[in-house]
Amino acid sequence: MPRNPRPTRRSLLAAGSAAASAAALSACSGFSTGSDDPSSGTESDTLTMITWAGDAEAQAFQALADGFAAQGGPTVELQVVPYSEVLTAVDTGLRTDTPPDLFRVSYTDVAAYRAQGVLANLADPSSLEPSFLPAFWSAVSDDDGTFGIPHHTDTSMVLVNTAAVASAGLGALPTALDAAWTWEQFLDAAGRVQPSRADAYAFAVNWQNAGAYRWLNFVDQAGGRLLTDDLSGVAADDPGMLKALTFTREFFRQGLVPQSSSARGQPASDLFVNQSVAMVFAGDFLLSEIDAAGFEYQATFLPRDVNASADLGGNALVAVEASPNKAAALDFLEYCAQAQQMGDFCAAATVLPTRTDVDPASLDYTVRPDLMPLFVEQATTIREQLVEQVVVPDFSAINQQLADRLDEAFLSSDSDQDALAKLVAGIESVISS
Amino acid sequence: MRIARDLRRWSVSYAMLAPALVLFGVFMLFPLVQAVRISLTDSTGIGTADFIGLDNYSRMLGDPTFWRAAGNTGLLAVVSVPTSIAAGFGIALLLRDRLPARGLFRALFLAPYVISGVVVAMAGRWIFDENVGIVARTLAGWGLASPDWQSGGTAAAVSVFVMLFWARTGLVVVLYLSALQGIDSDLLEAAELDGTSRWQRVRYVSWPLLRPTTFFVTVLMVIEVFQVFDVIRVMTGGGPAGSTEILVTYAYSQGFQARREGYGSAIGVVVFLVILVATLFWWRLQRRAEEDA
Numbered sequence: 001m002p003r004n005p006r007p008t009r010r011s012l013l014a015a016g017s018a019a020a021s022a023a024a025l026s027a028c029s030g031f032s033t034g035s036d037d038p039s040s041g042t043e044s045d046t047l048t049m050i051t052w053a054g055d056a057e058a059q060a061f062q063a064l065a066d067g068f069a070a071q072g073g074p075t076v077e078l079q080v081v082p083y084s085e086v087l088t089a090v091d092t093g094l095r096t097d098t099p100p101d102l103f104r105v106s107y108t109d110v111a112a113y114r115a116q117g118v119l120a121n122l123a124d125p126s127s128l129e130p131s132f133l134p135a136f137w138s139a140v141s142d143d144d145g146t147f148g149i150p151h152h153t154d155t156s157m158v159l160v161n162t163a164a165v166a167s168a169g170l171g172a173l174p175t176a177l178d179a180a181w182t183w184e185q186f187l188d189a190a191g192r193v194q195p196s197r198a199d200a201y202a203f204a205v206n207w208q209n210a211g212a213y214r215w216l217n218f219v220d221q222a223g224g225r226l227l228t229d230d231l232s233g234v235a236a237d238d239p240g241m242l243k244a245l246t247f248t249r250e251f252f253r254q255g256l257v258p259q260s261s262s263a264r265g266q267p268a269s270d271l272f273v274n275q276s277v278a279m280v281f282a283g284d285f286l287l288s289e290i291d292a293a294g295f296e297y298q299a300t301f302l303p304r305d306v307n308a309s310a311d312l313g314g315n316a317l318v319a320v321e322a323s324p325n326k327a328a329a330l331d332f333l334e335y336c337a338q339a340q341q342m343g344d345f346c347a348a349a350t351v352l353p354t355r356t357d358v359d360p361a362s363l364d365y366t367v368r369p370d371l372m373p374l375f376v377e378q379a380t381t382i383r384e385q386l387v388e389q390v391v392v393p394d395f396s397a398i399n400q401q402l403a404d405r406l407d408e409a410f411l412s413s414d415s416d417q418d419a420l421a422k423l424v425a426g427i428e429s430v431i432s433s
Numbered sequence: 434m435r436i437a438r439d440l441r442r443w444s445v446s447y448a449m450l451a452p453a454l455v456l457f458g459v460f461m462l463f464p465l466v467q468a469v470r471i472s473l474t475d476s477t478g479i480g481t482a483d484f485i486g487l488d489n490y491s492r493m494l495g496d497p498t499f500w501r502a503a504g505n506t507g508l509l510a511v512v513s514v515p516t517s518i519a520a521g522f523g524i525a526l527l528l529r530d531r532l533p534a535r536g537l538f539r540a541l542f543l544a545p546y547v548i549s550g551v552v553v554a555m556a557g558r559w560i561f562d563e564n565v566g567i568v569a570r571t572l573a574g575w576g577l578a579s580p581d582w583q584s585g586g587t588a589a590a591v592s593v594f595v596m597l598f599w600a601r602t603g604l605v606v607v608l609y610l611s612a613l614q615g616i617d618s619d620l621l622e623a624a625e626l627d628g629t630s631r632w633q634r635v636r637y638v639s640w641p642l643l644r645p646t647t648f649f650v651t652v653l654m655v656i657e658v659f660q661v662f663d664v665i666r667v668m669t670g671g672g673p674a675g676s677t678e679i680l681v682t683y684a685y686s687q688g689f690q691a692r693r694e695g696y697g698s699a700i701g702v703v704v705f706l707v708i709l710v711a712t713l714f715w716w717r718l719q720r721r722a723e724e725d726a
């Protein structure tokens with residue numbers, strides 16, 4: 001035995017590892033949605049709200065905060081983060097018991113938070129509900145209550161580069177829903193567009209960047225469903241789904257869209273802005289970006305089949321149940337839900353109101369105000385049958401599977417039936433889990 | 434007395450080690466333990482999570498996208514590691530000689546490694562965009578069709594490989610260059626006096642002496658391949674049709690986009706184990722070779 005036992009490398013590492021492991025394991029006490037007891041936190045005279053926002057939206061949110069403070073409410077401090085980081089920022093706050101008081105969330109993510117008990121229930125939703133369009137109200141409500149306010153919506157239309165289609169003889173574009181192109185008419189019109197360059201195409205669809213759910217517009221237009229009526233499984237044998245997949249794969253087979261505009265490809269709006277495509281499916285929130293490209297464009301309605309149908313775009317504002325300032329946060333939601341505030345926000349951010357008593361025609365839109373009435377009309381085709389499928393708690397996983405499987409389907413030479421079988425299997429794999 | 438003296442010695446040793454141990458524990462060990470723990474749950478990233486044992490791992494076995502990502506990761510390692518090492522070693526040999534502007538060349542080769550991966554990827558997008566990219570426009574000017582960099586699996590994989598090769602090889606050059614400069618010039622002169630050719634001096638003198646460097650570079654490159662994220666994420670997003678999906682990008686998409694944090698963590702743990710096994714395997718090979726020598 002050595003007289004003076006010296007610390008060996010092994011013993012030091014072992015002791016160090018043990019200490020670190022103990023610290024690590026001591027933290028393994030389960031997840032938290034933040035303290036369940038709002039009273040356990042310290043009430044503050046400042047509300048924090050996490051959101052993503054462009055410049056115009058950030059100013060519009062600040063105006064809401066200023067207006068709320070002017071009415072005697074607490075200060076609302078905005079934490080503007082990139083869109084891709086917003087949920088991570090919220091989740092991190094929830095896990096570390098430092099949640100924001102409020103946050104902005106897309107309709108398709110509401111249910112995931114709702115299912116974990118994160119969101120505060122509005123105190124008196126019945127006073128607000130009659131003023132809202134049912135499809136949007138249902139996106140933030142379930143049998144147990146209403147867990148946020150549908151703050152605004154946006155939806156897609158077909159934007160058309162006027163010069164690029166000049167030689168196609170398309171005539172006047174449909175300006176009324178009843179006259180919207182049918183699927184066959186749309187394919188015919190796209191086929192007549194003669195791209196000016198060898199590397200240009202007729203159109204692109206906005207199903208990239210977490211927009212795979214917009215493919216469900218085609219399913220709903222065909223009278224089909226992705227999920228069963230009870231939302232518990234995939235409607236595997238739905239003929240509408242096969243019809244929609246066949247129709248949308250035809251875009252790629254006929255070379256009407258760039259192969260690179262698949263579900264995991266380049267954003268459709270980028271292709272439109274750099275004039276690689278003559279037409280694009282795009283939401284109204286992109287108008288300011290597209291307008292800056294400096295060429296003339298028009299808008300027409302999404303093509304229709306059995307139904308006219310459009311995607312549920314837009315976002316809700318929600319309060320956090322565990323917030324020590326929950327009551328004040330809910331007051332702020334109610335303030336933002338009022339007609340005047342919603343109208344001002346929508347005008348500044350180029351988005352559409354969700355209240356029935358806010359007339360978009362009366363709003364002072366700064367970008368393409370001539371097109372906004374068309375988007376408003378298109379938004380009336382956002383159908384509850386489709387909304388209920390995209391607000392299920394598993395929808396993030398479903399949307400990711402849609403992106404992966406559609407990308408494969410659009411670029412593969414599988415038969416339509418085989419491609420659909422793979423899509424269905426993918427969706428089933430995340431629903432069953 | 435002896436105990437007090439020993440304690441003093443130990444305390445000094447631990448005090449010296451403490452900063453490193455704390456950093457290692459907080460930033461390496463703790464996240465690793467957390468990842469393993471989350472991988473055994475059905476965590477979505479929000480709220481409570483239930484313990485589900487090894488379900489996430491068994492689900493992996495039947496997940497075709499996982500296997501495709503694993504295959505792509507292996508292929509990338511098999512292709513890119515030897516290529517980077519061969520090119521890096523060759524360039525280092527050239528730069529060892531007294532070329533004019535040798536310092537400038539060294540800086541140029543290392544520059545891609547030190548700039549952000551996102552910047553590398555953005556450059557890749559400009560170069561390889563199949564519609565408006567530099568390559569597409571150049572080929573169009575010559576009347577040639579552009580490869581389908583975004584919509585064709587092989588072309589997309591090639592574009593990613595080219596950018597990774599460009600970004601990573603500089604480090605290999607620097608490592609080999611410093612190792613080459615550490616070789617005793619007397620050995621090389623003696624070999625030259627013995628009438629060996631330049632190739633023979635490289636093959637039979639320099640290369641064997643660089644074995645420890647090659648071991649280190651190989652391990653480093655394999656780890657880097659398994660950690661590639663930014664370049665693929667920005668250039669192809671793992672597409673088209675999963676052809677550039679690798680394990681790390683798949684773990685990210687599952688954990689953060691699909692909100693299957695438990696499954697994403699399980700994939701991360703598998704990546705860790707693969708790197709660990711590969712490193713241990715390579716280390717044993719290296720040790721055996723040294724013993725044989």
